[in-house]
Each structure stands twice: as C-alpha cells, then as structure tokens.
Amino acid sequence: MKANLVMTKELVVCHPDQTVLEVLKVLRERSFHVLPVVDENNKLLGAVNMLSMLSKLVPEYILNGYLKSIPYAPDMGVLRKHYKEIIDHKVVDIMEKNPTVVGENESLLSVTAALISFDRFEYAFVVDKDHALIGIVAASDIVRALSQLDPEVLFDA
Amino acid sequence: MHDSVNHVIFGLDPTWVAVSILLVVYAVIMAEKFNRAVLSLLGAGMMILCGVLTQQQAVAGIDFNTIGLLTGMMVIVAISQKTGMFQYVAIKSAKIVKGDPWGILVMLSVVTAVFSAFLDNVTTVLLIAPVTLLITDALDIKPYPFLFAQILSSNIGGTATLIGDPPNIMIGSAANLSFYQFLVNLAPITPLIMLVTMVAIWFMFGKGLHATDEAKALVMQFNEDDAIEDVPLMKKSLLVLFLVISGFTVAHSFHLEPASIAMFGAALLLLLQTWGQPLHDKDHAYEGIMAEVEWTTIFFFVGLFIVVTGVEHTGVIEMLAHKTLELTGGDFNATAGAILWVSAIASALIDNIPFVATMIPLIESMAPTFGSADALVPLWWALALGACLGGNGSLIGASANLIVAGFAQRAGHPIMFLQFMKHAFLLMLMSIAIAHTYLYLRYLS
Numbered sequence: 308m309k310a311n312l313v314m315t316k317e318l319v320v321c322h323p324d325q326t327v328l329e330v331l332k333v334l335r336e337r338s339f340h341v342l343p344v345v346d347e348n349n350k351l352l353g354a355v356n357m358l359s360m361l362s363k364l365v366p367e368y369i370l371n372g373y374l375k376s377i378p379y380a381p382d383m384g385v386l387r388k389h390y391k392e393i394i395d396h397k398v399v400d401i402m403e404k405n406p407t408v409v410g411e412n413e414s415l416l417s418v419t420a421a422l423i424s425f426d427r428f429e430y431a432f433v434v435d436k437d438h439a440l441i442g443i444v445a446a447s448d449i450v451r452a453l454s455q456l457d458p459e460v461l462f463d464a
Numbered sequence: 465m466h467d468s469v470n471h472v473i474f475g476l477d478p479t480w481v482a483v484s485i486l487l488v489v490y491a492v493i494m495a496e497k498f499n500r501a502v503l504s505l506l507g508a509g510m511m512i513l514c515g516v517l518t519q520q521q522a523v524a525g526i527d528f529n530t531i532g533l534l535t536g537m538m539v540i541v542a543i544s545q546k547t548g549m550f551q552y553v554a555i556k557s558a559k560i561v562k563g564d565p566w567g568i569l570v571m572l573s574v575v576t577a578v579f580s581a582f583l584d585n586v587t588t589v590l591l592i593a594p595v596t597l598l599i600t601d602a603l604d605i606k607p608y609p610f611l612f613a614q615i616l617s618s619n620i621g622g623t624a625t626l627i628g629d630p631p632n633i634m635i636g637s638a639a640n641l642s643f644y645q646f647l648v649n650l651a652p653i654t655p656l657i658m659l660v661t662m663v664a665i666w667f668m669f670g671k672g673l674h675a676t677d678e679a680k681a682l683v684m685q686f687n688e689d690d691a692i693e694d695v696p697l698m699k700k701s702l703l704v705l706f707l708v709i710s711g712f713t714v715a716h717s718f719h720l721e722p723a724s725i726a727m728f729g730a731a732l733l734l735l736l737q738t739w740g741q742p743l744h745d746k747d748h749a750y751e752g753i754m755a756e757v758e759w760t761t762i763f764f765f766v767g768l769f770i771v772v773t774g775v776e777h778t779g780v781i782e783m784l785a786h787k788t789l790e791l792t793g794g795d796f797n798a799t800a801g802a803i804l805w806v807s808a809i810a811s812a813l814i815d816n817i818p819f820v821a822t823m824i825p826l827i828e829s830m831a832p833t834f835g836s837a838d839a840l841v842p843l844w845w846a847l848a849l850g851a852c853l854g855g856n857g858s859l860i861g862a863s864a865n866l867i868v869a870g871f872a873q874r875a876g877h878p879i880m881f882l883q884f885m886k887h888a889f890l891l892m893l894m895s896i897a898i899a900h901t902y903l904y905l906r907y908l909s
Binding site: 368369372374376377378379380381383385394454 | 502551554593594595598599601602682685686687688690691696871874875897
C-alpha cells in the first residue's frame with residue numbers, strides 16, 4: 308500500500324506571512340493538530356502546531372543549556388510576556404522548517420519508519436516531485452489502514 | 465633530539481616542515497572557521513605523513529596524564545551535574561542575600577570561582593550561566609554585569625588548582641607538580657585577585673543594579689530544594705568527588721598520577737550510578753555518559769601534543785628558549801616576569817591551550833641554564849598564572865568566555881567583543897600585576 312491511498316487530500320493550509328494569532332485561531336476553532344505552511348504555488352515550506360508556538364515562549368537558555376528541567380523556578384511572567392510578543396509575528400518565524408516529508412508513491416512501511424524516525428508532529432506531509440503539498444498522512448491513518456486488513460491492498464500487487 | 469628526525473619527504477628541511485605545519489594549524493585555529501580538533505588531528509597526521517615523526521614518536525608525545533585527567537573529570541561531572549546539586553548551590557546563594565542584585569552578583573561570582581577551581585571552567589559556566597539568566601529574568605534586570613563577573617571569576621577560580629584549568633593540568637603533568645603544590649602555591653593569591661576584581665566591578669556596575677521589591681520577592685520564590693533531582697545519586701557523586709579530591713591532595717606521596725585517580729573515580733561513579741539496575745539500563749546509562757564526554761576537546765589535545773612534539777623534535781623550541789634567555793640576559797627574575805606577561809597577553813588573544821603546549825618544552829629546555837628542573841618551579845607558576853588569568857583579557861581568551869557569550873546572545877543580550885575587552889583587559893592587567901608582585905615577594909626577591 309502506498310502513501311497516496313491513505314492520505315487526507317482535502318487540506319487546510321496557511322501561508323508564511325499570516326500572523327501567529329490568525330493561525331492559532333484556525334488550529335483552535337477547527338481542532339486541527341497541525342497546519343502545513345505553503346507558498347503561492349502550494350510548495351511546502353514548513354508546518355506549525357501548538358508546540359512550535361510554545362517552544363518560542365521558553366527562553367532559549369533554558370532549552371539549550373544544562374537546564375533541561377527547572378522544577379525550582381517560579382513562572383516569572385516570562386511565558387505571557389513572550390506570548391504577547393509572538394502573536395503578532397509571522398508564521399514563518401515560528402514554523403518547523405523540516406517536517407517529515409514523504410513521496411506519494413512511498414510504501415506505508417517507509418512512511419511509518421519516517422514518522423517514527425523524524426517526526427515532531429505525528430504527521431507526514433506527502434509532496435509531489437516539485438515539493439508541492441498533495442496530502443497528509445497521520446499516524447491514525449496508518450493504523451486505520453492496517454485494521455482494515457485487506458491483503459490485496461496491504462501488499463503491493 | 466635532532467638525530468631522531470626521520471626521512472622528510474621531497475628532501476625538505478624537517479625543521480621548516482614541522483614549523484610550517486604548526487604555524488598553519490595555529491593560524492587556522494585562530495581564524496575559527498573549522499573545528500579545532502579536526503585541525504589539530506590533521507596537523508598531527510601531517511607531522512607523521514611528512515616524516516617529521518614516526519607513529520611511535522607521535523604516540524609517545526601524547527601526554528596521557530592530561531588526557532586521562534580531563535576525561536575522568538568530564539565523566540564525573542557529567543554524572544554529578546544530573547543531580548541538580550550545582551543549581552541548588554547557585555539558587556541557595558542568590559536567596560541568602562535576599563534577592564539583592566549586587567549580593568547575587570557577588571554570590572554567583574564566588575560560587576563560579578569555587579566550582580571553577582574544582583571543575584572544568586566550561587562546565588561550571590554551562591551550569592551557572594543559565595541559572596543566572598533565570599534569576600536576572602526574575603529580577604527584570606540586564607544580565608551583562610552578572611555574566612561579565614562570572615567570566616572573570618571562572619578564570620580566576622580556575623587558576624587556583626591543578627584541575628581548575630587545562631593549562632594547569634598540562635603544566636602539572638609536564639613538570640610533575642602535584643595537586644597539593646598547586647594548592648599551596650597558586651590558591652593563596654586567587655582570593656586577593658578575586659577581591660580586587662569584585663571591587664572594580666562594583667565601581668563599574670554596582671551602583672546601577674536595582675530591582676523592585678516584587679522582583680526580589682520573585683527570586684525568593686525559587687525553591688532550591690526542588691533543584692535536587694536525584695538524592696541517592698547526589699550522595700554517590702559527593703562521595704566520589706570527595707574521594708577524588710582527597711586522592712589528588714595525597715597522590716604525590718603514593719607516587720600516583722592525577723589521571724589514575726580521576727579515571728578510577730570516574731569508573732567508580734559509573735559503577736555506583738547504576739548499582740542495582742538491570743544490565744540493559746546500565747548499558748544505556750553508560751553510553752549516555754560516554755556521549756557527554758567532550759571528545760572534541762580530548763582529540764584536540766591528542767593532535768596538539770603530536771604537533772608540538774613534531775616541532776620539539778626539530779630543536780626549534782630549544783633554540784627559541786635560548787633566544788628568550790638571551791633577551792632576558794639569563795636573569796631568573798626577568799625570565800619569570802617575561803613568561804608571566806607574555807603568557808597573559810598571548811592567552812588573551814589566542815587559545816591558551818596550544819600556547820601552553822608550546823611553552824612547556826620551551827621552559828623545560830631552560831633547565832640547564834638555571835641549574836636543574838627543580839629551579840624552574842617559579843617559572844611554571846608564572847606560566848600558569850599568566851595563561852589562566854590572561855584568558856580574562858578578551859572574549860576569545862578562554863572557551864568559558866565564549867560559552868557565556870553564547871548564552872547572553874540567546875537571552876537577547878549579546879556581549880560585544882570590544883565592550884567586553886574595554887572592561888576586562890584592564891582588569892586582567894591588574895590581576896597580572898598582582899600576580900607579578902606575589903611571584904616576586906614569594907619566589908624571586
């Protein structure tokens with residue numbers, strides 16, 4: 308079975324010059340976990356989710372030093388201060404630039420391996436040879452395909 | 465040693481080949497465009513491929529006491545920093561002074577100096593700088609004075625002991641000076657240098673440090689007890705740190721080298737760390753710790769020792785030593801002073817590790833002039849003081865400086881090269897003047 312048989316094709320996307328606030332609204336109102344960021348030619352530039360926004364709120368010296376966890380520190384208003392700053396930024400500033408990308412003819416095995424090895428979103432973005440976005444495969448799509456267990460579809464004939 | 469020079473390819477003069485390799489390697493290291501470990505290993509390889517050294521001579525040139533001591537301490541620190549005990553001390557020290565900004569600056573500087581004396585400087589600032597930024601964020605105050613003081617303190621503290629700074633490790637190993645000798649000869653002068661430096665920092669920044677009562681209250685909300693993440697591991701780490709440092713102090717009497725003690729301590733802590741866990745978890749933990757050892761630094765040292773050995777074999781360093789002695793007229797006091805000041809200026813501008821690696825054989829070959837190897841001891845203290853304290857002269861003077869600058873950059877308050885030098889260079893010269901007076905009064909007069 309190939310990626311293009313399990314992927315979702317009707318996609319909601321966002322554009323790099325939209326503000327973070329606009330994108331957060333879409334994510335919240337439509338209960339999406341992730342939005343692909345594409346340019347005017349539908350070329351995939353990156354992806355955003357709640358975590359990519361939150362990761363910009365925590366000071367970098369906490370994330371990139373010896374302070375992996377800081378159970379002793381109070382809130383200090385840092386998150387809110389940075390939140391107010393970040394919502395007016397453009398999506399391009401906060402997006403994940405290297406989301407997991409797969410080809411439409413890749414096998415499900417390959418897509419699953421790619422998701423586990425590289426993913427930060429539980430989603431793989433399916434692109435054509437021009438890197439234009441044509442679909443998204445979620446981890447749940449793969450599980451659904453497996454549970455339907457149709458041998459003829461599962462094994463590449 | 466001239467006779468041991470091998471067949472250099474193309475009939476080139478081995479002296480020029482060796483010196484050219486050394487100069488090119490040092491120049492490219494200074495340009496900071498390539499990884500310094502890669503460069504030093506390429507240089508080491510060239511020394512062998514060009515026939516300046518055989519592989520046996522190259523391997524014999526590696527100071528495995530330095531390598532073992534560095535690696536052992538890196539393993540011990542990699543394990544003990546996981547316990548959170550260093551963060552605990554930093555936060556506790558900020559709360560002791562009730563969140564007062566100047567008090568915090570002094571306390572964090574003292575903590576940095578003391579940690580730097582017993583841990584690697586880079587590790588110390590990796591532990592303390594992020595906590596400092598958390599605290600200055602809570603105080604809503606610019607972090608520059610705090611980080612500035614921390615850089616100076618880490619280099620001053622590192623001067624105090626054999627294991628405080630890589631130059632000291634190299635000097636101690638090459639000159640067979642013990643941990644105890646370093647403690648008795650270098651540690652006494654560091655508190656004075658620290659005090660004078662803090663007074664100067666007070667005049668530069670002290671009056672400008674203000675925080676609101678709410679901000680101070682926020683610092684008091686930090687709960688240092690929550691910093692300790694693993695009490696059993698902390699006890700094991702403290703036990704091993706205590707054993708290792710005691711071991712260093714008495715090592716000389718038992719004819720033990722510091723590397724044996726550090727590596728034994730590392731192995732012991734690796735064993736204790738995962739005591740009672742299933743084998744699979746143990747292996748996983750060992751591999752994690754091994755990955756945290758800074759192999760880049762270790763391989764940099766390996767390559768560097770070989771490059772310097774190559775030049776040493778050609779007799780150039782001995783010749784330079786004779787030239788230096790001609791300049792100082794063979795006068796011991798003048799030679800010591802020259803080593804101190806030249807080391808300080810050089811270490812402010814270039815990496816002090818290759819500098820010290822080159823100076824060691826140079827000073828060693830002065831032994832005949834001054835009678836014996838024992839007569840050289842004050843010169844080693846001059847080199848150690850110059851190379852360690854000199855690191856404070858500029859932002860590129862020591863690796864720890866650059867680490868702190870990196871944190872400052874990420875926190876949105878970059879430390880500028882010239883701004884730092886304007887404040888730090890004079891303070892560095894002042895510390896060298898104090899060191900010179902100390903050397904003169906104690907060893908030279």
